[in-house]
Amino acid sequence: KKYQPIDCLINEEFEIQCLRSATEDSVYIPFAFLHKYFEINGKIVDSKDGQQVFEWSHSYSRVYFPKHTYHENEAFLWFDNYNVEVRDRVRCVSAITGVPISSQWQSSGHSYAIQIAQFGLSHFSKHLSAGKPRVVALDSGDTLNRRTATYVVPEDAVLKRIESDDRPQHKVISVDGLNIIMNIKRKSVNDLTLSFDVKPLANFSLTAVLKAYSSSSSKEFSIVYTTSELDIWISNNEIIYGMGTQQKWKSLTRDLGVDLQKGLNIKEKKLGAKARNMQLIRLEMNGKALLANIRLQSSAHETYAKTAGDWFVANQESNGGFSINVNRKLSNGALQLKSGWYSAMAQGQAISLLIRLYTHTRNHKYLICAKNALNLFDIDSKDNGIRTKFMDKYVWFEEYPTTPSTYVLNGFIYSLFGLYDLSVSGNDSYCVKAGLLYRQGVESLEQMLPLFDSGSGSLYDLRHLGLGSAPNRARWDYHSTHINQLLFLNTIENKLIFQTTAKRWISYMKGYRAPHN
Amino acid sequence: KKYQPIDCLINEEFEIQCLRSATEDSVYIPFAFLHKYFEINGKIVDSKDGQQVFEWSHSYSRVYFPKHTYHENEAFLWFDNYNVEVRDRVRCVSAITGVPISSQWQSSGHSYAIQIAQFGLSHFSKHLSAGKPRVVALDSGDTLNRRTATYVVPEDAVLKRIESDDRPQHKVISVDGLNIIMNIKRKSVNDLTLSFDVKPLANFSLTAVLKAYSSSSSKEFSIVYTTSELDIWISNNEIIYGMGTQQKWKSLTRDLGVDLQKGLNIKEKKLGAKARNMQLIRLEMNGKALLANIRLQSSAHETYAKTAGDWFVANQESNGGFSINVNRKLSNGALQLKSGWYSAMAQGQAISLLIRLYTHTRNHKYLICAKNALNLFDIDSKDNGIRTKFMDKYVWFEEYPTTPSTYVLNGFIYSLFGLYDLSVSGNDSYCVKAGLLYRQGVESLEQMLPLFDSGSGSLYDLRHLGLGSAPNRARWDYHSTHINQLLFLNTIENKLIFQTTAKRWISYMKGYRAPHN
């Protein structure tokens, strides 16, 4: 036999079974062991030449190289690659506010300003790259688009077109009754964003019925938007979103694919890998409401970005903050934040979103909101602000303003982009102050960046200093976030340490390490 | 075939050949690759049950666990395990000063206070554990020990016993001529430390002739101690040590094994693995000198420790320092020390040696020297001292007082042991000051220790902060030095962070890592 088993004693601790070559002087170690011991990934894949090869991956994440200089009114960093709302820690996109509800740290859900800002920034960025969506009218209120849809109204129900005081020069659809159906004639797998304006006059629900096709079968799913203040729940096997109970006009823009996925998550079901081709086949209306502008779109990135911006405008507190209303424990409770804390990352990313929306819309509400969001940047963590200092020396803006400080790297750098965006948006006192804070932060980053370098990866934060604990190594996706941030920041700053650090950190992703002495 | 070759693509960079099992779902990686990629060691060894096993070692160094509380007049740390003079970077032990000459950073050699202190501390520690050596008299001056040696004096040479003014009540050996031989009758492989007192009256040399036996053959080596100010050189294939040219009494105590090894190093020859059984077979004297106390010993640890202590007493400068007179470049010259720099590690380890020698001998010269060695501890690096601060906040004593600071961890902790030793040796102002500096240092260590934790090892220093460079990972022997230091320091301090850090750093030696997020 060419290969014989040989016992391998690992660090005098335990044994594994290896192979020894009878002809060469070599020993072979099973990858299953290496996978666990070194956290290396590997899998057998078909290579281009038809053979199978084993692919060894030191890290699992990817680096986004900037294509041009960072600019405060262009796509935000690499966020056009993000799809915030599909993340597991997003419970759903609320049909009341239109923004994500986070289940992070509190399963009942809360409005998490960082998540909302990232939702807005990713859609803003996608809007710039994707451009205007295709819009298919179903019923404008004035008229039904007969090529796309047709109604079936039961005898004891009413659907009519009326004038509405609050919609001058346009008619609206008035429905009253149960089981009023709009069948969709022009079905499209690509147009799954449903928009409609609605004014409930009593209890009312609109149900979107989707059909999902696999190669061999199909299945129907219902998503109900109803008059309720609850965000999402399951009843009689139906996925139900509350759209609020106020009897006034509201505009809903729903990604039906996302709404279905979130509902299935709650039901702990999956769509099935092959049932990905979906179509909206009909709408069902129950109850009493006015409706208008019912349409399908290929996407609605601009709407989502504005909805997120509007959330910040509506929810900004008098101190300029967007408080996070959930208790947060880090390091098994050694660090705690009490509900009502602020985050430099939330403030900074909100500013990045708001500045972009202002540049895009010229609506001053966004600019004013961005400027007010700056206020917390010179309030210390201990005073419920977001600023700390490292060694009483270097200013740091805290994603988690704990005591002792955590110095989360990615959150800090995100906050710097926000400060930068505001600083270059004008030259009033807010912009000047943002510029000063930005420069302080860049100086801190230059000086402190080496502290985050482990020699084989990066550290997520510096909490271990205050806690006297093990360093908090960044998992690969945060490590690549650090790299991406440095690469983009360097398009503004062009500093050697950002370049060399990013380059070295990229090499760590391929298994290289800093030299030892 | 049970195992088939499969190509393995490493991080999309290069390919290696691996094995794939036909029966299990597994891939085997050749250890030769892992050895290079992860710097892991492994070798096939015979196990106890007669089978061969492959031993996988994550690190190559060992941890010394303290057996009892650190004490300022006991063995120094784990230094009874050290053999400083055999290290490659010791050029030789000078026959003029009796202390090592370093070839580190300057091949022509220099007196390196750290090396001399470690030489003294290791021998002091070995003296305590080994106790008094066995001494075999050859010729006291008064009498030849006829059981151990016999002379052969050529006709034109003279060997006689005379009174010497500077050696009252004892006779000394007076030699004049060439090729005066003392044949050693009682040969012993264990007694290879040759001592003699000598007063050259003109050019004089004493040659020790060693015979080294292998299983099949034997070979003779000559080591010449001659009147010269050169330290060591090779001439006519002979290894020659200068013992100085002054015509006054001096005592030489030579480890013939070490002296031979250092000579062979210069000749770039090796003794050969199997030619380890050595005996002194004869001494040859040439020239004119007085001699006394010629003897062989099993060891001379106490003598070496005192010789090192005496070197510090003799070489202390008016500022209390033991300057290091060699230019030192770190990080490819990014950090530089100009000849004449001081080292906190040298000052601290000298204190540790001197305090032990004082406790041992009650000779005040050692205590005074130790106290004066304290002076540099509150002089900053920039003023040619050894103190710096981290972030203007934490006092640090520098092994290498560069600008920007290096913050070498092991040298700093060694300096703390010196400060501790002096602080507990009395209660005058020096001891009080040493105690205050020690406490400052321990506080710095507590606060800064997490900065040296890479999550998979430790960092040798923090130079990367000042240089903006890659962290300087400690190789495993320095990593274990850090652990040993923490374990011993903790016998004094009993602080949680020293315990938990040492424990975690030990686990890194077995491949464990700090968690990632």
Ligand SMILES: [Ca+2]
């Ligand atoms: Ca984060």
Ligand SMILES: [Ca+2]
């Ligand atoms: Ca050292």
